[in-house]
Amino acid sequence: MHTTKNFKPIMLAIWASLLLAVIVAFGLARWSLAFVTLATLALSLVPPTLASRWSLTLPVPFLLATTLFFFASIFLGEAFDFYERLWWWDLALHGFSAIGFGLIGFLFVFMLFEGDRFAAPPSAIAFVTFCVAMTIGAIWEIFEFGMDQIFGLNMQKSGLLDTMGDLMINAVGSLIASVTGYLYLVRNAAGLLGRGLAQFIDLNKRLYQKSKNRLKK
The missing domain is CATH 1.20.1270 (Substrate Binding Domain Of Dnak; Chain:A; Domain 2)
Structure with missing residues (x-):
């Protein structure tokens, strides 16, 4: 490893x-x-x-x-x-970041359950994963709007069209992350992204194991 x-x-x-x-x-x-x-x-x-x-x-x-x-x-x-040079650059980065934040959200939620796959339905954890990624994406769009208004920047590029395009790409990335988390819980495998989840969990086992002391209390 x-x-x-x-x-x-x-x-x-x-x-x-x-x-x-x-x-x-x-x-x-x-x-x-x-x-x-x-x-x-x-x-x-x-x-x-x-x-x-x-x-x-x-x-x-x-x-x-x-x-x-x-x-x-x-x-x-x-x-x-x-x-400006590559029209798809911003969309690609938003998509990848949404997937990344979604996977981080899944790991955090799964950590709260200490790695117990039966503590909550996989569909519920997947839904929370989607919401985490979308929330972070929305906060970023608010940040871009604030920077443009306060400092006169052009982070939103074309304004509403750029914002809505980013949010739709965020939704796609968030969905990919949530489906990955769901498949990992149900089948213990979800392709390349699933292996990434498994590697993190394996390297931090102490965060994903039920505490025996807590169960005794």
């Missing part, structure tokens, strides 16, 4: 590259590029930092996926204007 320790050199190389890009951008007085790169680096450090604080072990694919997502959305999207 690969853990974060096995791939620590890879993650350090990615972070070192971003840090070097920040230094070069500052040296060339490319302030906006420096800010975007620094933001990408900071956000990519959030998952492992929170995992360390909460004593979680993150699967390598999760770390790589989050780092690449921040790189694609902030660094490529904003610094290199991929949102």
Whole structure:
């Protein structure tokens, strides 16, 4: 089983590259590029930092996926204007993020039941997974609206059409995540995404086992 320790050199190389890009951008007085790169680096450090604080072990694919997502959305999207160059860039990122947040929502809800598959109907857990992903997507749209109104940015692009398109893509991604969670509970398998769930649960078994002491009380 690969853990974060096995791939620590890879993650350090990615972070070192971003840090070097920040230094070069500052040296060339490319302030906006420096800010975007620094933001990408900071956000990519959030998952492992929170995992360390909460004593979680993150699967390598999760770390790589989050780092690449921040790189694609902030660094490529904003610094290199991929949102304007590629019409599907924003939609793809919204879809992938919805799936990701949905899977995280499933893991959190399943953790509340301490890994007990019979504590709640799989359909109910899947529904909560869908709601978590959609809620996060809606909050992001509110954030985009606020940034546009307060700071005069253009995060919503075409306004209502962009917002509704993002929400529909979020719904599709959320549905994929909820179906994945449902199949994992019912069949203990759900393809590649299901294996990701199983890997996280296996690496953090203490969070998904019924506490014997609690049952005795």
